[in-house]
Amino acid sequence: MKKDRREFLKSTVGLTALTSLVPAIAVGQSFSIESRDPDLGHVFLTSPYLQNPSPNAITVMFIVNLPSYSYVEFGESEELGKKAHKTENGLVVAYNRVNKITLLNLKPATTYYYRVVSKEISKFDPYNLIYGETIVSYIHSFITPSFEKDDVSVLIMNDLHERPYSIPHLMNLVDKKEMDFVFFNGDVFDYQEDEKQIIDNMLTPCCDEFASNIPFYFVRGNHETRGKFARELYHYFATPKEQQYYEFLWGVTHFTVLDTGEDKPDTDKEYGNIVDFDSYREEQLQWFKKVVQTAGFKKAKFRVVLMHIPFFHSDDWHGTKHLEKLFSSIFNDSKIDICICGHTHRYGVYSPDKKKHRYPIIIGGGPKEGNRTIISLKANSKQLSLKMMRDDGKLVGNYDIVPKE
Template sequence: MNKDKRNQSKNKQLKSRRGFIGNLSKVAVIGASLPMTQIMAKPTIQSENGVETSADSFGFSTAPYIQNLMENSVDIVFITNSKAHSWVEYGSEDLDLKAEDNLDGFIQANNHLNTIRLEDLTPGTTYKYRVASREIVKFDPYDLVFGDTIMGDVHTFRTSKDMNSVSCLILNDIHDRPYSFADLLSLNKGFQYDFVALNGDMFDYQTDEQQLIDHLIAPCTDIFASEKPFLMVRGNHETRGKFARNIKDYFAYPDSEYYFSFKQGPVHWVVLDSGEDKTDADKEYGGIVSFDAFREKQAIWLENEFQKKDYQGCKYRVVLMHIPPFHSGDWHGTLHCRKLFHPLFERYNVDMVISGHTHRYGVHPPSDAHTYPVIIGGGPKTGNRTLIQFKADEEQLNVKMIRDDGLVVGEYSVD
């Protein structure tokens, strides 16, 4: 039996054991090594009368995961297994602050998917937090009945600061192989990182919420995502399946768009959604996609973004996009990305494009076709998967690509 099949069998067994009735009690991983054990723990339940019990039914479907960690704010996302009123308790020393999701005069409730923003944070500060929910068992006019209250484990995060360096890990093309997260992150070996970028095609297609939990959210919170943020970059396979139109709800995007930019360290980061690799008219899409227009909209946005004064002081410009504009054959998605985005990359002096998609890892230096390097991560099969370590400071930008057997298969620096 090859390693892929053994890992798939192992993952099926792990999936059957994973209950997520409560939150995860785990050792936090800060860049270096993975936990040797994972301890499943039921959350503490406090009923309305103050009596603590154990959770038999109402619980968390996921541990919390961090999105959009900035200098002054962060989004905490988590899922309960039934409808509830939820909040986050947090503080730099004690859990003496409370945040809820407020909209139009309502405190959001009677939902199971929660995105709660913590604001007015202090840059460069470590905070403790835990999530909490109380079940709603009846929600009739003038008759609101709460059930049990559950509390998650305490986690920590550190707000970013206007530093002169930034580092991250980049994964791509996992393709519904959740064991690959642990395999690849175990290669990290002490490299300290600020965030993880999931650069597209984490799935083959989207079926339902449980797939998102089992194949992405749970593996990531097992390892890092309750204390380190990740970016979910949409690949062409995230556009497929009956649940594809729902997945944006599970990840916090600036301005609720799959494309965005931000500054961290000396880098102006640009995240693009490269869309599908086939034409909109392809029979597989049944006439219900419009990715050409979506990419054209992004090109207009991108030029405006490159011109913003907010980013003029950045030393580097780095683009994350799933489909690379070069070295990806002559499929429609590649050619359309090249037509729309490549002239802007050249005009505004992009320093690096980091992609996936081809399943062939490679470091492609500047050439007559493009004056910027194109870094392409590999995957998804064992023996072809890669972890990319990225670090930039005022002196140098460096990427190192590590294959899943530990061999360094590519490296590139910009001085």
Template sequence: MEKELTGLPRRDFIGNVSKIGILGTLAAFLPGSTSAEVLESLVAKPEEGHVFLAKPYLQAPAPDSMTIRWITNKLCYSWVEYGETDLSVKAHNVSDGLVDAHNRINQVYLSGLKPGTKYNYKVLSKEIIDFKPYSLKYGETISSDTYSFTTPQINPSSVSWLIMNDIHDRPESIPHLMNLKGTDDYDYVFYNGDIFDYQTDEQQIIDHMLKPSIEAFASTKPFMFVRGNHETRGKFRRELKNYFSNKGDKGYYAYQWGPVYNIVLDTGEDKPDDAPVYAGIVDFDSYRREQAKWVEEVMKSTAFKKAKFRVVMMHIPHFHSGDWHGPMHCRELFAPLFKKYKVDMVISGHTHKYGVWPPSEEHAYPIIIGGGPSDGNRTLIKIKADAKTLKMSMLKDDGSEVGSYTLNS
């Protein structure tokens, strides 16, 4: 949803940006600076020394693989040491014969893992202090603590996950909402958009999402992420994807975990592409049409049709969210497909008003909308499913249940 900037109403802000006419260009932010200088200004600058800016966090879980990411403040060669009982296996990424090195944003894909198996791991990064064509010099090596994760089973009988949305640069909300889960176990966390107000720089991503996630769960439990409309804004919006590992490296994706087949859609912006505030450098209509073609092919698949439950997660709900262009375009493109291929549930955010809308003449499936971002309106959505039932429970930030829904297969 739209938010007023401090001391400047939204209409005036949009008008001023329109007059500038170069929203998103580097000169608009640091006049006289080169592109390289501006990019450098967006990178986090921690205290002196060689340190982890973000300790390891888990991505893209699968029965036979896991991706581990972390961020350093120095250019490094980095790797993972892991194993079931010790840390005797070493892994690093290789691209076209070259080992990933001389970088700060790290991801290592662990393959060939056993399903349903616990692994211990730690990450290490060795600083590269001099990189000449025929002479490379290393500096200090830093190592993380040892953590553990468990790979998903193949075709597990049940799955459970937690959903947060519309955090809007309030990092304290992440551990607060996670504490509401109680003693219930869960397989992963899903961030359903608008974790930020807009994309400013790397430090914002680290401080407002990665660090609180890592401290709460993300070194031992994976999370998945989809953009909201606010993640499409700001001068660092194009770099955001470099910090996450989605299936297929797309903003939209699909996966099955046990009895649930999940489809994740990137709903883009809520205003028309030609709105002056976008300055002619967005094309979300085409992007949503691309997803509509893709999602229909996914829904035609045998796996989707045979799944006990079919759930869509998308930031902007296509009903119950007003008549702005984004929601209406989502309704035009996706509602007929959801009806035709019999989606069981849609889970969204965006409106900042939590609620559960049961099936109706407009939509033959329940639409669940999480709240946020202010105190008293934040929510944690808990999903648990087995072969017979899928249960959704929505908790407000005081721990009270403010919505529930049960599906029977």
């Protein structure tokens, strides 16, 4: 039997607080509930989390527990006033649970306020659609990136391996005030089991810490390619062009994100003949050859590569060597400024090497206490500055670069 929703709110926030928490439109009809308790009826399983930002657009994601029609209300003040939902082939996306809604035509460098709304579809017959409960989130805000500003500030974490508590711990070691986005450089998980794992071990700690207000990007490590839910994982994140490898420009810094795949050969028996990472890495090389020809890449003051498996200072397994064979020369020839990785679980800063890599390679550590790191990268037109902090607050790496001539 469902718990009483009003009783739930009374017990958790107190009746006086309820009035201020429930948005005006919902009073008397429905209640704003951000809960992970499915016994409460229609509920949000996550707070909204921001993805794939640009000066004119941002994607709002959130998960509910029942098939529903969901949308975002947003605007430049807490009055909101605009509404966005997703359409596909003439139909508004509905009767779904995992929501990925992009707000378009935003102004750069502007503060926006938003909340998400979800209307349960309790009956969906061909000619008889009946809505059930409506739930409304709290109001959150974000600032769109600027076209004018040259700077970027990023926090990078890797190899958390099912340790949700590492996210607030590491983020509390660094200054978050100027942060533009957070980047997860793979192996947040050990393998993909189900949706609950993604919510509990990543989305909830991200939302609690920052993700309703500051966007994050994610790229897979080798561990995220494993397990029965691996093929569903991409539904929970938004990336440029909906690809798992991607590129974007922020200020004067260009970011290339590669999805390095598995570390062992595709024929390894534990993969059961249902992986094809050799072709996938080659596909990424062909794509990257085009990226290096773009004006965005060529004109950038700094070119940063983010990828999970480093092909130097790592292991000699198949995936690693295959990446080296494919990308080693193009990274040098295209004047990559810095490559930031994870995977080895041993943090380190490796200066440019004339023979192998003419750019520094930074490897973040993890996942156990004493090995976890968070990397802060700040860049403007004059300098790129990277600092790597260990989980005890000690600075264990830094690297400063000026633009190449």
